[in-house]
Amino acid sequence: MGSITSPDENLPLVDPNAPENHPKSHSKDVHILSLGFLLVFSAYGAVQNLESTVNDEGDLGTISLGILYVSFMIFSLFASFFVRKLGSKKALLLGTTGYWLFTAANLKPNWYTMVPASIYMGFCASIIWVGQGTYLTSAARSHARDCNLHEGTVIGNFNGEFWGIYATHQVIGNLLALFLLKDGEEGNTSGATMLFFVFLCILTFGCILMCFLSRRDVSLEQPNESSISCFSFVAFVAKSVVTPLFDTRILLIIPLFAYSGLQQAFVWAEFTKKIVKPALGESGIGGSMAVYGAADAICSLVAGRMTSSVSSVTWITLGGSSAHAIILLWILLKYSTTSGVLGMVYPLIMAAALGIGDGVMMTQINALLGMLFKHDMEGAFAQLKVWQSFSIAVVFFLTPYISLHVMAGVMLIALCIALASFFILTLKLEKGFSPR
Template sequence: MVPSSLYLGFAASIIWVGQGTYLTSAANSHANDNNLPERTVIGQFNGVFWGMFASHQLVGNLVNVAVLRDETGGSTSGTTLLFVLFLCSMTLGTILMCFLNRRNGKEEALQDSSATFSSTVVSALKSLLNLLLDRRILLVIPLIAYSGFQQAFVWAEYTKEIVKPVLGEQGVGGAMAVYGVFDAVCSLVAGRLTSGLKSITIIVFGGVMIQLIVLLWLLLNYSVTGGVLATLLPLLIGALWGIGDGVLNTQLCALLGILFKHDLEGAFAQLKLWQSVSISVVFFISTSISLQTMVVIMLVALFMSVATFLFLTIKVEKALSPSVS
């Protein structure tokens, strides 16, 4: 499992940085070709992408339920079929990727055969480190880290501490499907509403307020009860958390695309770096602390991230925003 995890993490980092860079470049190109506001198009592109991506929570969990519903302890036929389905999905995605066009105007640079692999790696590392000297990325990093915290919270705590005690292990798939539906819908809506730094600020604030309500509820008043209400509460929490996740995914990517349009690779590398670090922290500590302690940590991270993000948008918005939307 450890070598597999290392390999998957390495591969995923490349895919996600490429995804963010290409999507933003395609949005900018589409805006320029059709004389549209770049910021609005970036928001719309990210909304569509993250809406489609979040739907995997619904589709994937329904497939899990359908394939594994009759599984018993010793049988592996269902899991084998599940992996075959995943392999087919991955193969289709890889084939479709081959049809993507370069839209960022860097074809000649990319085709320069004189650049070696080592020089490319060194250049990427320099870009990553140089970006850390930019005040803007330093102010966004806490929000990036919180986005990782809240994603890992769903996987590590929500399913274990909130869903399983009430709905059982068989109810995890259904709860995550509800989470995915609201995540997908909210991603699409948030993307459509994005038009610039001010709209991003308002949307992010709304999303984190919803998650703040959930965290305070879990800390102060939540308890496992019986009856229909006990079944609905975990699903309601999942739905509200999905709304917050959809907001953060779309708006963080749109924000980086707007602020760092000349260094997209470095910006999205920072996004995955700090998200991955925070996700790892949650998984490392979740087995040794209680749900209440985790909620307190999440609250501290949320307040810190909102404070630095608001400082960015209020104090330096004019200096950071292009004169033309």
């Protein structure tokens, strides 16, 4: 696999004659993309963290998130087609509308507003994340080529910057939630309404910022997509879903994809509801998730700077996963809600460790896909979102019926399987095996 870290000269998504291929514009676009996602997810991330507690009547919040991620999973099967059809910039712009609508639905939460908004947001989430992975990797490759830099290092640096800035959304959004819900009664609707209104304003600024991204999606491989037939669409989707499953690399990474979704859903649903809320109260969710976001951001930046090859991805991922393993073992063997200072400190320590693991994992998975799948970035990132959203949806639907300890046990087993599979992939890549 000698081509893994060498610059790819045949880039399907970047027009080498386009004016935005000036080296400075690549960095500028990464800054804009990162800040745009920071604003959008500062609002949505905090909304999602609060869903299971603010909209707890009839488990409306939890079930809405479950529906959202089922929709996310289904539409991810088609996401690569829509991103190719629209171009990643337009996909990013369209994707932001789903987050805006879902947040707006929380101003009047009921089954008739939340369910349709969840379904539509699943579609938007699928295209915005495939578009993000495609756009960021294209920018990194162009920058490496134009500046004659090591491609793997640039991909790692760009992913480190994006995920580091993106992760701080947990700090901003959740601190807003902490202060606006502070001193309010449990389930205080006036405080929640004000919070959601502020989030809508932040989302609007994020949507506007995305408009300033350079277009870098000129497809050189599919000139006739504008007149695509229904049969061609079905064939394209079938190929994008089935073909990657014949690639040994994808099969060996799928367990890691699934675990990355499990650990995120664990934080959003189980951790906030069953560990943070009993110890710190509803308003304390914002503070603990701010700690989570700060640790996530710092580790994303550091991990991105350390990334240069598949080998470095492997060892960095192992280090980040160790933080998760320690927390899961703590929950299984010893943890229980206590009073006093320690009762307040333990959830914050857990939040920091979970943030460290998430920051490392998301940075490294995205960098790895950028290194390995140069000719079908959309398909690779779509597979990531299919398996992530599937595992997230499973957690949200099972949360009302399983205990915290059972969930921690399932997570620990999934983590061991994911790491074992990933190490097998690394060994095979070092031996230079044929991936198909």
